[in-house]
Amino acid sequence: MRLPRWIFRGMLVCLCLSATAPAQEFRRLPVQEYVDKMKAGWIGQMAGVSWGFPTEFKFCGKIIPAEKVPRWKPAMVNNAFRQDDLYVEMTFLRTLEMHGLNASIRQAGIDFANSGYRLWWENEGCRRNLRRGIAPPDCSHPKFNPHGDGIGYQIQSDFSGLISPGLPARAVALGDVFGRVTNYGDGLYAGQFIGGMYAEAFFETDGVKIVEAGLKCIPEGSQYHECISDVLRWYEQNPTDWRRTWSQVEEKYQLNPRYNRCKSLLRGKFNIHAKLNGAYVVMGLLYGRRDIDRTIIIAMRCGQDSDCNPSSAAGVLCTTIGYEKLPERFVSALNPKSTFSHTPYTFPKLTEVCEMLARKIVVAEGGRIEKDGKGAEVFVMPVQVPKPGKLQRSWEPGPEAKSKFTEDVMARIKSR
Numbered sequence: 001m002r003l004p005r006w007i008f009r010g011m012l013v014c015l016c017l018s019a020t021a022p023a024q025e026f027r028r029l030p031v032q033e034y035v036d037k038m039k040a041g042w043i044g045q046m047a048g049v050s051w052g053f054p055t056e057f058k059f060c061g062k063i064i065p066a067e068k069v070p071r072w073k074p075a076m077v078n079n080a081f082r083q084d085d086l087y088v089e090m091t092f093l094r095t096l097e098m099h100g101l102n103a104s105i106r107q108a109g110i111d112f113a114n115s116g117y118r119l120w121w122e123n124e125g126c127r128r129n130l131r132r133g134i135a136p137p138d139c140s141h142p143k144f145n146p147h148g149d150g151i152g153y154q155i156q157s158d159f160s161g162l163i164s165p166g167l168p169a170r171a172v173a174l175g176d177v178f179g180r181v182t183n184y185g186d187g188l189y190a191g192q193f194i195g196g197m198y199a200e201a202f203f204e205t206d207g208v209k210i211v212e213a214g215l216k217c218i219p220e221g222s223q224y225h226e227c228i229s230d231v232l233r234w235y236e237q238n239p240t241d242w243r244r245t246w247s248q249v250e251e252k253y254q255l256n257p258r259y260n261r262c263k264s265l266l267r268g269k270f271n272i273h274a275k276l277n278g279a280y281v282v283m284g285l286l287y288g289r290r291d292i293d294r295t296i297i298i299a300m301r302c303g304q305d306s307d308c309n310p311s312s313a314a315g316v317l318c319t320t321i322g323y324e325k326l327p328e329r330f331v332s333a334l335n336p337k338s339t340f341s342h343t344p345y346t347f348p349k350l351t352e353v354c355e356m357l358a359r360k361i362v363v364a365e366g367g368r369i370e371k372d373g374k375g376a377e378v379f380v381m382p383v384q385v386p387k388p389g390k391l392q393r394s395w396e397p398g399p400e401a402k403s404k405f406t407e408d409v410m411a412r413i414k415s416r
Helices: 005-020 031-053 072-084 084-099 105-113 121-132 152-156 157-164 166-182 186-202 207-215 223-237 242-253 274-287 290-300 307-322 347-364 405-414
Strands: 026-030 368-371 377-382
Touching: 026 031, 031 072, 031 084, 031 152, 031 157, 031 186, 031 242, 031 290, 031 307, 031 347, 031 377, 072 084, 084 105, 084 152, 084 157, 084 166, 084 307, 084 347, 105 223, 105 405, 121 152, 121 166, 121 307, 152 157, 152 166, 152 186, 152 307, 157 186, 157 307, 157 347, 166 186, 186 207, 186 223, 186 274, 186 307, 207 223, 207 274, 223 242, 223 274, 242 405, 274 290, 274 307, 290 307, 290 368, 347 368
Parallel strands: none
Antiparallel strands: 026 377, 368 377
């Protein structure tokens, strides 16, 4: 019996499509290796912020002299338990732990409003707005908070990549929830960039490729994208002279008013813009050449927020290295019983929660958890191409969302 011609043609089209459609690509990461790298990412943050803390904002618009760099001592790592670089992002982790991966930006705002720790700049301004009833995303809109391009989410976004191994789209999505609570425009993109770098650091060790992966997570038309692209270009031109690149960054992103628009983030040479400080993060990562000490010291010596910047740079680098391969001096004195300020997390509890969330994210993003021939668990994750959000500029903001908390929600905000 002969098939009707239309059926034959339909079958032929299906065969052609199946033959030409690209197969889904996947990445594999043993769960044990994931945990090892994720733990190292947290240690990198802790070491970077603790080492740089004595220099924070003491050197603005100038390079820190080598003799002014503090000497690292193993016990210093425990200073990180009191640092806002870490405890703020753990508020976001706690929201995910308690309310699930689909926690809303509204819930994120409520939890942030109820935080009891000390804050500064856009973080403090946004929390004040939340406590006054201005709900996300308006709490960070330039109409209500002039600090949207600040460093807040840049230093609080590490968690988003550490729980999204090889999954930059999820890191971007987490930024759209938690980053919009505190930042707008370049300030938001800064954190999505950092999250994208962490996500890639589980699979890549080359600093340039890691930075390029982070750039894919943010709009090309943003000044933040332009700044990091400039640093990559200047690094290629001067691969051994980080001071030359520092001077180029200073000239364009500190002294040029076209790139320094938010005067509320400036006081003389003091500059807490995400762009400028993000450049210093990348400089540490690139010029550090996979050496932890050198990475931290270069990011620190660039000045300005000289504890936050080495924290981000070292966090990404240490993720590529793994906990078991970290120098003993960074982990030997770690206190496993100490809790991060205003959080329920010790270091072991923190990494336990991150593993739990990563397992859920891998599955939610279309991946799976398999067992290899020896019975060890392996994350199998689809290769993702992140889609950056719509371009926003703090100096040309779009309309606010007119979002307000209801009286019932305001009754749940206790820290006022």
